[in-house]
Amino acid sequence: MKTTTPTSRDIAEIAGVSQATVSRALRNSPLVRPETRERIQSIARELNYFVNRNAAGLRTHHSNTIALLIFDDSKTVTSQLNLFFLSMLDNIVRSAARHGYDILVSLQQLHDDWHIEYRASQRADGLILLGYGDYLDYREKLDALAEANTNFMIWGPIVRDQPGHSVGCDNETGGRQATRHLLDLGRKRIAFIGSTSQRSPEFAARFAGYVRSLEAAGIQPDAALHAPAGNSEKEGYAAARNLLERNAGFDGIFAVTDLLAIGALRALQEAGKAVPADVSLVGFDDMPLAAYVTPPLTTVQQNVEAAADALVRAIVGMIEGHPVESTLITPKLVIRDSCGGRDASVPR
């Protein structure tokens, strides 16, 4: 039934050359006479021949594949992947394709023993790690990877003494941008929704930016304005409700992720608070839905395309033996309608 796949030997026979010459011709080796090369390549095309990746990989020890490990410790039953990561994935696949690499995707539970396998099994030449989550758990995995001499790049914060290199958002700057925007609009009592724990260094950095901006404006951060939360719409909702119920008295919210902001938005609207008239709201991430909620969410945009590209560029560099460095990507405040403009009826 199934016609057997042609091999380089089949082509050699048809072309009347050795199999080695076929291999060289297909890889565009300058060692092959141009006419011979052309002839071989046209036969290959005709036969729908493609180099067997397993054989080539076995020989060269390269798979031309990058494994994208998205780790995801959400305990929810319908664990919806964070849209931000999906958008990263999209961009990473595109960028990798440009470099001639395939992307193998794996959604990892934190407790899994993934750290070595992809590389050791020669399925991938390098790894890109994506994921928020408990940093301390994560850390162990990184150590194991470094020890095994695996090529890997991390999406995330640059953390002192952390093994490996990372590409990350300059979260502190982003936190400052968000907070300063609220301050510029005349907001004085700015709540912070999200974790500040060192277990989530990127969130902690955003918080640090928040604190820094407040202090630069001569405002002492008020602990009563901090509502801790994980990272889900539900938790954002709960955090905002909590602030409301405690009568924390706030006129602005900086939510450490868009998902939290969207949850907060729902709580505010339910409670009859107008956004932005009563409360200005800023998120972080610019996930696809940020533009579509009502009012459209002002947020700090991570440049996903640049980040994906930097990650791919770096991992490809490592695979090819070049030295690579960690990179911080500066985010950008995207002003929509959830904060109100200078000309809006915002008390100054």
Add this chain to the structure above:
Amino acid sequence: MKTTTPTSRDIAEIAGVSQATVSRALRNSPLVRPETRERIQSIARELNYFVNRNAAGLRTHHSNTIALLIFDDSKTVTSQLNLFFLSMLDNIVRSAARHGYDILVSLQQLHDDWHIEYRASQRADGLILLGYGDYLDYREKLDALAEANTNFMIWGPIVRDQPGHSVGCDNETGGRQATRHLLDLGRKRIAFIGSTSQRSPEFAARFAGYVRSLEAAGIQPDAALHAPAGNSEKEGYAAARNLLERNAGFDGIFAVTDLLAIGALRALQEAGKAVPADVSLVGFDDMPLAAYVTPPLTTVQQNVEAAADALVRAIVGMIEGHPVESTLITPKLVIRDSCGGRDASVPR
């Protein structure tokens, strides 16, 4: 620097057995004495040994990998992948992992010559094809795949004479559900936003459901209420504006995708039309953001998890040589706030 990866031969030497026995032990062959197997496996664990996939694949002609080809003929510069596909991807990766398969992701342009390569290069044992787009272009690719005897499953409609098998949403039923809901709410002039061309059979089927529901209610479909559109927020916006400007006189809209519905929503709100008080709006897909727009969008939910699972199950079955069939998955109407309830102030 880099310590060489251990091979089965290394383990054989340490265990004092032949390399063949190591291979058998690691694959849990019953031919190996239990004690021997245990010993070998523990050595393998200690050495962080993993079977070289290239070598195993070369030998067995199996990669244990499924290529997910997402085809995407969006011409937009920042070609944001349809969130629906990303959510499919998420579920497909999870389901494949359960079956012991890796997922290789490729974002294909329609004009690319992808159809044969993944299989012929032994990078994947089978393909899953995802994508809306121009069906007629698509069709050629499918023919080529079938001719090459490639294992593939299609996400999409069951189309007569189409090569291969597919898993798809029962779009006509979905179209009926959406339309009947609007009718039940007392809406009489229901516009349809989207393509009805046979080039997009899934949209055409939703339209057929719309027509059928109208007719069942004794209403003749009115061509003036049809606003053709591609599949983007922008086109949804434009289509709704067009309906408004033409004074089409409508009290309900069935948009053939959520993205279109969200665009239409924006146009309606800009024009001062209240949703759902003035116009009831239904979408299709239940993409993640449908729940977060204001008002939350009533839509037809495709069961992404079931679809992904059916696709993976089928492709794995094909790879293992079992006969497979096409499947239609019945969607479900998810009632949110964009249509108004029976108790809302909707004219009956």
Add this chain to the structure above:
DNA sequence: CTGAAAGCGCTTACAG
């Protein structure tokens, strides 16, 4: 510029 040959690391009949 080309060919003969070795070898990448497995799996699996075949023989015991």
Add this chain to the structure above:
DNA sequence: CTGAAAGCGCTTACAG
């Protein structure tokens, strides 16, 4: 239950 051997389809020194 175990081993020796062949072979999957390439790539690449080595020799000409």
